[in-house]
Amino acid sequence: MTDLDPVIHAAARLRITATLASLEAGDRITFPRLQELLDMTAGNLSTHLRKLEEAEYVAVEKSHQGRTPVTFVTLTRRGRRAFEDYTDALRAVLGGEE
Amino acid sequence: MTTNSTPPVDDEPLQSPDEALALIREQQRSVEREQLGGVPWILGVWAVAWGLGFLALWSGYDGGNPWFQLPLPAAGSIFGALLVTAIVTSAVVGARIGRGVRGDSAFSGAIYGVSWVVGSAAVFVTGIALSRAGADGALLSLYYPAAYALVAGLIYLMGAALWRSLDQLVLGVIIAVVGAVAPLFGAPTNNLVMAVLGGGAFLVAAVVMRVSLSRRAR
Numbered sequence: 001m002t003d004l005d006p007v008i009h010a011a012a013r014l015r016i017t018a019t020l021a022s023l024e025a026g027d028r029i030t031f032p033r034l035q036e037l038l039d040m041t042a043g044n045l046s047t048h049l050r051k052l053e054e055a056e057y058v059a060v061e062k063s064h065q066g067r068t069p070v071t072f073v074t075l076t077r078r079g080r081r082a083f084e085d086y087t088d089a090l091r092a093v094l095g096g097e098e
Numbered sequence: 099m100t101t102n103s104t105p106p107v108d109d110e111p112l113q114s115p116d117e118a119l120a121l122i123r124e125q126q127r128s129v130e131r132e133q134l135g136g137v138p139w140i141l142g143v144w145a146v147a148w149g150l151g152f153l154a155l156w157s158g159y160d161g162g163n164p165w166f167q168l169p170l171p172a173a174g175s176i177f178g179a180l181l182v183t184a185i186v187t188s189a190v191v192g193a194r195i196g197r198g199v200r201g202d203s204a205f206s207g208a209i210y211g212v213s214w215v216v217g218s219a220a221v222f223v224t225g226i227a228l229s230r231a232g233a234d235g236a237l238l239s240l241y242y243p244a245a246y247a248l249v250a251g252l253i254y255l256m257g258a259a260l261w262r263s264l265d266q267l268v269l270g271v272i273i274a275v276v277g278a279v280a281p282l283f284g285a286p287t288n289n290l291v292m293a294v295l296g297g298g299a300f301l302v303a304a305v306v307m308r309v310s311l312s313r314r315a316r
Binding site for chain 2: 014015024030033034038074094
């Protein structure tokens with residue numbers, strides 16, 4: 001079986017990556033909105049984002065809107081490529097079985 | 099960020115490629131549903147605004163609705179109120195579509211929003227110019243719906259190009275054609291054409307989009 005990227009090949013991180021990949025390249029999303037789209041707890045999302053960030057698949061950027069701090073999350077180019085490679089690998093595996 | 103001691107949820111490798119693909123598909127559909135869920139409502143309020151609004155106008159003019167007549171000021175007020183409701187609903191619901199997202203697509207969305215304001219203003223100002231040049235009420239009642247429908251149709255076509263949306267492409271073509279054809283029927287019948295074909299197109303678009311979003315949910 002083809003090696004599947006272990007960073008993405010876990011339910012939570014796959015859902016996060018798939019969500020970020022559905023945004024246009026060059027778009028970033030706020031942490032709370034991402035949390036809403038994923039229906040995950042903030043703690044769990046942070047933990048998984050950190051792992052994706054360590055792999056340089058995701059960039060987390062903190063800024064301010066007025067006085068309130070805002071955290072933006074975006075899929076890096078590397079992350080987008082990893083997600084595409086991953087889905088290609090899945091399709092190859094499934095296609096190979098038929 | 100605080101470190102929490104609870105182990106992360108859903109950290110285990112997935113069982114099978116099928117499961118992984120299904121998870122991707124399900125998640126991306128859920129994002130789409132969450133983001134676009136308001137769009138059928140936008141189309142729905144425009145269906146009501148065009149359908150009932152132009153029927154009211156048609157009933158306000160002499161030689162219009164043969165079944166009942168409305169005083170013209172009342173018909174105009176109904177039309178105006180429905181229009182304002184539709185504009186406010188679109189702006190509020192539309193602004194929620196891309197909430198929490200910044201970047202390149204926000205730029206496209208902003209241009210799309212601004213186009214409505216610029217286009218509507220241009221129609222209005224041109225109407226004033228026509229009126230000052232001597233256009234009477236009957237002529238203006240042909241001009242306004244047609245010009246506005248042309249602007250709206252072209253903006254939908256732009257939306258179709260921006261978001262590769264077949265729904266908007268079809269709607270844009272229909273609305274532009276309705277706008278162009280309605281004046282050929284003369285006043286006040288052009289209002290009936292706008293109500294039935296224009297309002298009808300919005301209604302069909304709303305239903306089609308609603309159904310396709312919920313079908314993707316399964």
